[in-house]
Amino acid sequence: MAAAAAALPLLLLALAAAALLPARATDPSVFLDWDVSYITASPLGVPQKVIAINKQFPGPVVNVTTNYNVAVNVLNSLDEPLLITWDGIQQRKNCWQDGVLGTNCPIPPGWNWTYNFQVKDQIGSFFYFPPLSMQRAAGGFGGITVNNRAVISVPFDTPDGDITLFIGDWYKKNHTDLRKILDDGKELGMPDGVLINGKGPYRYNDSLVPDGIEYTTINVEPGKTYRFRVHNVGVSTSLNLRIQGHNMALVETEGSYTMKQNFTNLDIHVGQSYSFLVSMDQNASSDYYIVASARFVNESLWTRVTGVAILHYSNSEGKASGPLPDPPNDEYDKTFSMNQARSIRMNVSTGAARPNPQGSFHYGQINVTQVYKLRNEPPVTINGKKRTTLNGISYSPPATPLRLADLDGKEGVYALDFPTMPSDGPPVIGASIINSTYKNFMEIVFQNNDTKVQTYHIDGYAFWVVGMDYGEWTDNSRGTYNKWDGVSRCTTQVFPGAWTAVLLSLDSPGFWNVRTENLDTWYLGQETYIRVVDPDGGYNVTEMVAPHNMLYCGLLKDKQKAQKPHGSSASSSPALKQNGGYLVAALVSLVALVVVGH
Numbered sequence: 001m002a003a004a005a006a007a008l009p010l011l012l013l014a015l016a017a018a019a020l021l022p023a024r025a026t027d028p029s030v031f032l033d034w035d036v037s038y039i040t041a042s043p044l045g046v047p048q049k050v051i052a053i054n055k056q057f058p059g060p061v062v063n064v065t066t067n068y069n070v071a072v073n074v075l076n077s078l079d080e081p082l083l084i085t086w087d088g089i090q091q092r093k094n095c096w097q098d099g100v101l102g103t104n105c106p107i108p109p110g111w112n113w114t115y116n117f118q119v120k121d122q123i124g125s126f127f128y129f130p131p132l133s134m135q136r137a138a139g140g141f142g143g144i145t146v147n148n149r150a151v152i153s154v155p156f157d158t159p160d161g162d163i164t165l166f167i168g169d170w171y172k173k174n175h176t177d178l179r180k181i182l183d184d185g186k187e188l189g190m191p192d193g194v195l196i197n198g199k200g201p202y203r204y205n206d207s208l209v210p211d212g213i214e215y216t217t218i219n220v221e222p223g224k225t226y227r228f229r230v231h232n233v234g235v236s237t238s239l240n241l242r243i244q245g246h247n248m249a250l251v252e253t254e255g256s257y258t259m260k261q262n263f264t265n266l267d268i269h270v271g272q273s274y275s276f277l278v279s280m281d282q283n284a285s286s287d288y289y290i291v292a293s294a295r296f297v298n299e300s301l302w303t304r305v306t307g308v309a310i311l312h313y314s315n316s317e318g319k320a321s322g323p324l325p326d327p328p329n330d331e332y333d334k335t336f337s338m339n340q341a342r343s344i345r346m347n348v349s350t351g352a353a354r355p356n357p358q359g360s361f362h363y364g365q366i367n368v369t370q371v372y373k374l375r376n377e378p379p380v381t382i383n384g385k386k387r388t389t390l391n392g393i394s395y396s397p398p399a400t401p402l403r404l405a406d407l408d409g410k411e412g413v414y415a416l417d418f419p420t421m422p423s424d425g426p427p428v429i430g431a432s433i434i435n436s437t438y439k440n441f442m443e444i445v446f447q448n449n450d451t452k453v454q455t456y457h458i459d460g461y462a463f464w465v466v467g468m469d470y471g472e473w474t475d476n477s478r479g480t481y482n483k484w485d486g487v488s489r490c491t492t493q494v495f496p497g498a499w500t501a502v503l504l505s506l507d508s509p510g511f512w513n514v515r516t517e518n519l520d521t522w523y524l525g526q527e528t529y530i531r532v533v534d535p536d537g538g539y540n541v542t543e544m545v546a547p548h549n550m551l552y553c554g555l556l557k558d559k560q561k562a563q564k565p566h567g568s569s570a571s572s573s574p575a576l577k578q579n580g581g582y583l584v585a586a587l588v589s590l591v592a593l594v595v596v597g598h
């Protein structure tokens with residue numbers, strides 16, 4: 001185990017008795033205290049401010065077991081509002097803890113807010129990150145590993161160690177500069193590199209990589225097998241992952257055990273998580289490269305967008321040298337990556353978080369009750385601003401979180417008129433969302449009309465990925481659906497000029513974010529929400545009650561009690577611009593409270 005520790009300080013989880021939770025008191029609890037602040041780091045050789053958690057970049061891995069109650073007290077030591085969202089953690093019936101603007105007021109600079117949630121009915125590899133305004137481009141991310149309880153079997157032998165890898169494209173410009181580029185209607189352009197666990201590339205080529213860059217080393221023992229949990233936490237680049245000379249046996253993705261399958265490389269899109277078993281079965285005559293290189297771009301122009309870490313056997317006789325292992329040679333085969341994705345199947349005969357087989361829920365036999373086709377297009381200009389859309393609507397988050405507006409009977413904050421199909425009308429900016437009913441079974445088709453891969457994520461649920469293909473989705477496309485062993489996950493890629501169809505069982509009331517994980521198009525409005533209402537139950541019956549520490553803002557700001565800010569960062573809060581500036585209003589009202597609180 002010491003081997004895996006290399007670049008990843010895992011947080012020591014302190015057991016705590018504290019339970020503000022509407023959960024079984026007998027389930028174990030962990031309490032985490034996080035100070036989120038800037039630190040200076042030079043991952044690509046240039047000093048820049050990155051977002052760290054307790055001074056760590058990337059943040060600590062939250063290592064818990066299913067059914068644990070998790071409390072995370074987040075202190076915002078940044079100079080702008082902050083939320084943390086827990087990608088893939090389902091927050092069942094408890095969207096209050098989801099940490100996005102539709103459900104939570106942002107934590108003002110200098111304030112803290114404690115998340116309380118239970119990781120329930122899920123096992124696997126997930127990650128957290130700050131979802132507001134491109135902050136993830138500066139860091140603030142870390143892993144969430146949800147382990148199985150001992151009574152639940154796992155479809156492979158217990159690995160000898162657990163290694164988490166964060167791969168992602170990276171800019172030397174900080175997130176405030178990146179926001180400005182987008183606000184000015186420009187494109188972010190080619191990233192400056194790819195980081196692996198917060199560090200730049202190993203110097204595999206003297207002319208491509210300058211001297212003095214710190215890189216990640218993964219220390220392993222010969223003959224052992226490790227579980228690599230890999231997360232693409234980047235801005236918008238799809239990455240191809242490969243480990244020189246080693247097979248990567250895929251076993252899990254975002255909480256589903258997959259049919260075990262060997263890959264020599266796999267495309268991992270922004271926001272996606274995978275587990276591979278990797279056996280250290282090669283000779284130790286040298287170290288080996290771990291590579292994450294840019295995909296779906298002109299790779300001969302994008303050579304610098306390559307992450308390289310080192311796999312080091314304890315008995316290694318020398319450094320890695322020579323060329324990197326080749327990326328897939330598929331310039332003329334646009335189905336290569338799609339076929340890779342389609343080959344990922346759920347192992348329907350293995351156990352899941354609940355003591356029942358994964359395949360016992362026969363999603364292919366359930367009648368769909370609602371169909372949405374969501375189409376994104378290349379950016380458009382609305383009111384003189386460059387924006388992105390879904391079905392012609394560019395989402396702009398209201399100052400009042402949607403769920404709070406509902407709870408308090410405030411009307412007119414959002415509209416339930418999201419179109420079921422793409423329209424050819426003029427694009428608009430607004431807070432238009434999808435209306436749905438508890439226990440509906442929804443089919444969502446993502447149609448990507450842009451020229452770049454988009455990955456879509458839905459909060460609160462795992463969905464079955466039942467089909468993807470090039471061209472325009474039609475009713476006939478349903479004939480190609482995988483109705484048996486489609487993988488259940490929370491983030492799926494949609495190739496350019498192609499569609500991906502997912503099925504979703506809406507068994508958790510609340511407001512749930514549907515978004516692209518690509519930070520640039522998300523920032524410009526490519527998201528919406530699904531409102532799931534239980535007409536027969538609802539608040540305090542099928543949905544949990546709001547937590548007592550709820551923050552208020554927007555139309556409800558008068559309900560917020562002042563909090564004495566920690567430290568001094570609170571008095572200097574620049575207005576944050578996100579999605580048309582609505583958030584500025586929310587922030588200004590919170591800042592006003594901070595001042596009053598003095």
Ligand SMILES: *[C@@H]1O[C@H](CO)[C@@H](O)[C@H](O)[C@H]1NC(C)=O
Nearest residue numbers: 004010063064065145147162
């Ligand atoms: C994570 O927690 C599990 C269960 O408590 C433990 O067995 C494992 O060693 C931990 N993993 C790491 C990497 O600390």
Ligand SMILES: *[C@@H]1O[C@H](CO)[C@@H](O)[C@H](O)[C@H]1NC(C)=O
Nearest residue numbers: 073111112113114115549550
């Ligand atoms: C802020 O942290 C303190 C402990 O430092 C805690 O008592 C308080 O509940 C937290 N505030 C919120 C809103 O969670």
Ligand SMILES: *[C@@H]1O[C@H](CO)[C@@H](O)[C@H](O)[C@H]1NC(C)=O
Nearest residue numbers: 154155258259260347349350
């Ligand atoms: C599927 O799960 C079963 C039960 O755990 C396991 O025995 C089998 O090896 C798995 N199959 C594959 C291909 O991963």
Ligand SMILES: *[C@@H]1O[C@H](CO)[C@@H](O)[C@H](O)[C@H]1NC(C)=O
Nearest residue numbers: 038048049173174175176177
């Ligand atoms: C980002 O960089 C710009 C200079 O390019 C600087 O003005 C700004 O303060 C920086 N922001 C952060 C959060 O470091």
Ligand SMILES: *[C@@H]1O[C@H](CO)[C@@H](O)[C@H](O)[C@H]1NC(C)=O
Nearest residue numbers: 204205206207208303322323
């Ligand atoms: C290093 O990269 C350059 C530019 O791609 C290439 O021309 C050169 O052959 C590479 N050097 C080695 C030793 O591979």
Ligand SMILES: *[C@@H]1O[C@H](CO)[C@@H](O)[C@H](O)[C@H]1NC(C)=O
Nearest residue numbers: 246247249260261262279281
């Ligand atoms: C996967 O690769 C390993 C060697 O790393 C090999 O033993 C195994 O048979 C392969 N499995 C499949 C399904 O090809």
Ligand SMILES: *[C@@H]1O[C@H](CO)[C@@H](O)[C@H](O)[C@H]1NC(C)=O
Nearest residue numbers: 244245246282283284285286
């Ligand atoms: C070790 O493996 C490498 C790569 O497979 C091979 O080139 C080399 O000859 C091997 N060395 C020994 C001592 O077997």
Ligand SMILES: *[C@@H]1O[C@H](CO)[C@@H](O)[C@H](O)[C@H]1NC(C)=O
Nearest residue numbers: 297298299300301302331332
């Ligand atoms: C990629 O860029 C190279 C170098 O500019 C150029 O020669 C090549 O034609 C480009 N390839 C494609 C597919 O555009």
Ligand SMILES: *[C@@H]1O[C@H](CO)[C@@H](O)[C@H](O)[C@H]1NC(C)=O
Nearest residue numbers: 362363364365366367368369
């Ligand atoms: C689905 O709909 C069909 C036709 O309307 C009906 O015969 C069938 O019983 C329904 N299946 C379920 C599981 O409700």
Ligand SMILES: *[C@@H]1O[C@H](CO)[C@@H](O)[C@H](O)[C@H]1NC(C)=O
Nearest residue numbers: 416435436437438533534535
């Ligand atoms: C939204 O769905 C709920 C629950 O099914 C229903 O009661 C309500 O009438 C719907 N509202 C609109 C505007 O469609």
Ligand SMILES: *[C@@H]1O[C@H](CO)[C@@H](O)[C@H](O)[C@H]1NC(C)=O
Nearest residue numbers: 448449450451471496497498
């Ligand atoms: C976008 O839609 C237009 C009109 O339907 C179509 O002609 C074009 O091929 C589509 N482009 C992509 C990349 O899907």
Ligand SMILES: *[C@@H]1O[C@H](CO)[C@@H](O)[C@H](O)[C@H]1NC(C)=O
Nearest residue numbers: 539540541543544545546547
């Ligand atoms: C929720 O229901 C419980 C039990 O019926 C009740 O004691 C509690 O006051 C309710 N809470 C709210 C916020 O309505």
